[in-house]
Amino acid sequence: xxxxxxxxIIDQLPFLRLIPTTVSLLPAGTPxxxxxxxxxxxxxxxxxxxxxxxxxxxxxxxxxxxLYAGESCVLSMSCALSHPIHQASAVVxxxxxxxxxxxxxxxxxxxxxxxxxxxxFSQFASRLTDIMLLVEEVVxxxxxxxxxxxxxxxARHSSVIAKTHQELAIELGTAREVVSRIxxxxxxxxxxxxxxxxxTVAQPRKLLQVHAR
Numbered sequence: 001x002x003x004x005x006x007x008x009i010i011d012q013l014p015f016l017r018l019i020p021t022t023v024s025l026l027p028a029g030t031p032x033x034x035x036x037x038x039x040x041x042x043x044x045x046x047x048x049x050x051x052x053x054x055x056x057x058x059x060x061x062x063x064x065x066x067l068y069a070g071e072s073c074v075l076s077m078s079c080a081l082s083h084p085i086h087q088a089s090a091v092v093x094x095x096x097x098x099x100x101x102x103x104x105x106x107x108x109x110x111x112x113x114x115x116x117x118x119x120x121f122s123q124f125a126s127r128l129t130d131i132m133l134l135v136e137e138v139v140x141x142x143x144x145x146x147x148x149x150x151x152x153x154x155a156r157h158s159s160v161i162a163k164t165h166q167e168l169a170i171e172l173g174t175a176r177e178v179v180s181r182i183x184x185x186x187x188x189x190x191x192x193x194x195x196x197x198x199x200t201v202a203q204p205r206k207l208l209q210v211h212a213r
Contacts, residue, residue: 015113023099027092028092038085039086045071051092052066052089053090143179147186149208151207152201152208159201161201
């Protein structure tokens with residue numbers, strides 16, 4: 001469902017008027033929930049970006065998906081409807097404004113609103129596709145191909161990407177040393193220019209050719 005960023009999420013998702021909600025402003029870096037924690041509230045993103053990720057026992061992370069305006073986390077909804085604890089973690093990546101409601105009110109909403117149930121089903125379908133694509137990438141694609149695809153995607157808005165090698169490694173669920181080695185190779189091939197804390201994509205089309213190989 002496309003969201004008009006100039007209007008309230010309640011205008012876009014009118015079923016939210018059926019339940020009490022609270023507006024919260026969360027700065028970047030704020031944990032939203034952690035894996036293994038009990039379900040507290042269900043949030044709907046008005047603006048900003050929230051990253052949902054899985055953390056391994058060795059401390060490595062992999063990003064599962066991101067939440068943007070008009071979206072809610074299916075893991076939280078699943079937690080509220082069927083499972084007592086969260087199965088992943090989430091953190092605010094860009095300052096976010098979210099509407100939250102209690103688990104009890106969310107469950108009542110599911111009982112009362114056909115539109116709300118359709119919304120939840122659409123969110124589950126979208127995230128299932130995201131996870132299937134992630135599994136395909138992790139299992140079947142080389143890290144250099146995945147990194148090239150990630151850089152090309154990030155460069156759609158700006159050729160200068162303000163991410164460290166460690167942050168990119170977290171995105172891909174691999175080691176920083178692996179990302180650094182591949183980036184050095186990309187730089188040698190003229191695809192990117194590296195500097196402290198930023199990566200400039202010099203030839204996005206050739207990065208996409210790496211992705212297509």
